[in-house]
Amino acid sequence: MRLPTTEYSIALPDWIDDALAGVPAVIDDVEGRMRLVHTLAQRNWREGNGGPFAALVAESDSGRIVSVGVNVVLASGVSSAHAEVTALALAQRVVGDWDLGGEGRADHELVVNWRPCVQCYGAVLWSGVRRLVVAGSGPELEQLTGFDEGPMREDWAAQFQARGIAVLDGVLRDGALETFAAYRDAVATDGITVYNARRG
Amino acid sequence: MRLPTTEYSIALPDWIDDALAGVPAVIDDVEGRMRLVHTLAQRNWREGNGGPFAALVAESDSGRIVSVGVNVVLASGVSSAHAEVTALALAQRVVGDWDLGGEGRADHELVVNWRPCVQCYGAVLWSGVRRLVVAGSGPELEQLTGFDEGPMREDWAAQFQARGIAVLDGVLRDGALETFAAYRDAVATDGITVYNARRG
Numbered sequence: 001m002r003l004p005t006t007e008y009s010i011a012l013p014d015w016i017d018d019a020l021a022g023v024p025a026v027i028d029d030v031e032g033r034m035r036l037v038h039t040l041a042q043r044n045w046r047e048g049n050g051g052p053f054a055a056l057v058a059e060s061d062s063g064r065i066v067s068v069g070v071n072v073v074l075a076s077g078v079s080s081a082h083a084e085v086t087a088l089a090l091a092q093r094v095v096g097d098w099d100l101g102g103e104g105r106a107d108h109e110l111v112v113n114w115r116p117c118v119q120c121y122g123a124v125l126w127s128g129v130r131r132l133v134v135a136g137s138g139p140e141l142e143q144l145t146g147f148d149e150g151p152m153r154e155d156w157a158a159q160f161q162a163r164g165i166a167v168l169d170g171v172l173r174d175g176a177l178e179t180f181a182a183y184r185d186a187v188a189t190d191g192i193t194v195y196n197a198r199r200g
Numbered sequence: 201m202r203l204p205t206t207e208y209s210i211a212l213p214d215w216i217d218d219a220l221a222g223v224p225a226v227i228d229d230v231e232g233r234m235r236l237v238h239t240l241a242q243r244n245w246r247e248g249n250g251g252p253f254a255a256l257v258a259e260s261d262s263g264r265i266v267s268v269g270v271n272v273v274l275a276s277g278v279s280s281a282h283a284e285v286t287a288l289a290l291a292q293r294v295v296g297d298w299d300l301g302g303e304g305r306a307d308h309e310l311v312v313n314w315r316p317c318v319q320c321y322g323a324v325l326w327s328g329v330r331r332l333v334v335a336g337s338g339p340e341l342e343q344l345t346g347f348d349e350g351p352m353r354e355d356w357a358a359q360f361q362a363r364g365i366a367v368l369d370g371v372l373r374d375g376a377l378e379t380f381a382a383y384r385d386a387v388a389t390d391g392i393t394v395y396n397a398r399r400g
Contacts, residue, residue, distance in 0.1 A: 001220045001221075001223045001224060001225040001265060002217070002220070002225075003212070003216070003217075003220065003267065003268065003290075004294050005267065005290050005293045005294050006211060006212040006216060006217075006290070007209055007210065007211035007212065007290075008209065008210055008289045008290055008293050009207055009208065009209035009210075010207065010208055010209075011206060011207035012203070012206040012207065016203070016206060017202070017203075017206075020201045020202070020203065021201075023201045024201060025201040025202075065201060067203065067205065068203065073298050074298065076298075077292055077293065077296065077297060077298050078288075078289045078292050078293070078298060079288065079289075079292060079298040079299065079323070079326040079327050079328065080280070080285050080288065080289060080323045080326065080327075081289075085280050088278075088279065088280065089208045089278045089279075089280060089281075090203075090205050090206070090207075090208055092277055092278050092279060093205045093208050093277065093278070094204050094205050096277065097277060098273050098274065098276075098277050098278060098279040098281075099279065117322055117326075118318065118321060118322035118325065119319055119320075119321070119322025119323045119325070119326060120319075120322070121318060121319070121322070121350075122317055122318035122319025122320070122321070122322060122350050123279070123280045123319045125318065125319070125348075125350050126279040126280065126317075126319060126350075127279050127280075128279065148325075148363075150321075150322050150325050150326075150359075151353050151355070151356070151359040152353075153351050153352075153353055155351065156351070159350075159351040163348075
């Protein structure tokens with residue numbers, strides 16, 4: 001057997017350069033980091049790359065932005081290419097290690113515009129980040145967007161903490177809800193594809 | 201801000217070509233598919249690419265092998281590059297769609313040498329495969345290898361089924377346990393890195 005494909009790549013969309021022009025390389029408050037995430041998430045689905053989700057990895061203390069990610073499922077044709085997976089992988093490439101929490105390294109955090117789906121929940125667990133920052137974590141994402149986030153455990157946050165990952169919830173929550181509501185309205189009027197698991 | 205990295209790629213190791221030489225492109229029984237997975241998993245950790253895990257995507261009815269994947273966390277420097285994520289992404293590239301279960305498409309299955317970790321559990325959910333085939337699903341993996349598989353829900357299999365993904369468990373179970381035991385022995389004697397989440 002010869003395999004048709006032995007390698008795949010995931011790229012950020014071209015408009016990211018434009019979106020980051022004028023954005024400082026260091027954002028020293030967590031609200032500022034979330035504001036950037038909201039901006040990228042709002043633009044992402046309008047550009048047709050994937051869902052209304054964005055993330056970034058930053059050094060928690062310095063505020064240096066290490067990577068950003070957006071959901072590129074539609075653009076890449078790869079169902080795992082969610083914003084969190086993309087941002088974490090790019091950060092690991094920048095740092096040169098699969099473990100962002102390795103010895104002697106600054107603490108890294110993932111900032112994302114809602115609680116990750118079950119896949120990205122696991123991706124965060126194995127990434128080495130020391131903190132997860134989310135705008136919210138309730139059922140609003142699924143209610144507004146129609147996305148299935150998968151079966152999560154009730155103790156998801158405690159399970160993070162047991163592995164040395166702090167959770168900061170509720171940072172610029174309204175901004176996330178605005179993004180999801182705008183996406184919902186576009187799905188209703190323009191027939192945008194909500195790619196996801198199938199039912200039964 | 202200019203990002204240092206906007207793209208990453210995940211490649212199968214060079215030895216995969218060698219390992220697949222002489223393997224037919226169609227394997228029409230599920231045990232045969234699992235046997236190939238066991239062979240790749242056994243070789244993967246010995247080659248130093250990552251953990252003792254392998255996977256493949258096949259068309260369930262025809263037995264055509266669409267892709268294979270191994271855990272390349274160490275080789276790629278990307279913590280999400282587990283065998284399942286790699287095999288699913290490569291299959292999606294071959295098929296040309298993020299949804300392996302799209303209309304008019306043959307049913308696809310993921311064959312893997314144990315129940316996926318929580319990240320890959322989610323990756324399977326969003327992939328479009330119609331069946332998950334595993335050698336086993338109990339605590340033996342974690343007990344033997346020391347890997348943390350993350351917080352899974354008790355109803356994980358029912359949650360798959362509710363989304364149209366059948367689960368076939370117990371296919372060549374002993375082969376998986378042999379792989380994990382060999383890996384455990386090597387960790388004990390040779391100090392192989394068990395990369396994973398950290399504790400508290």
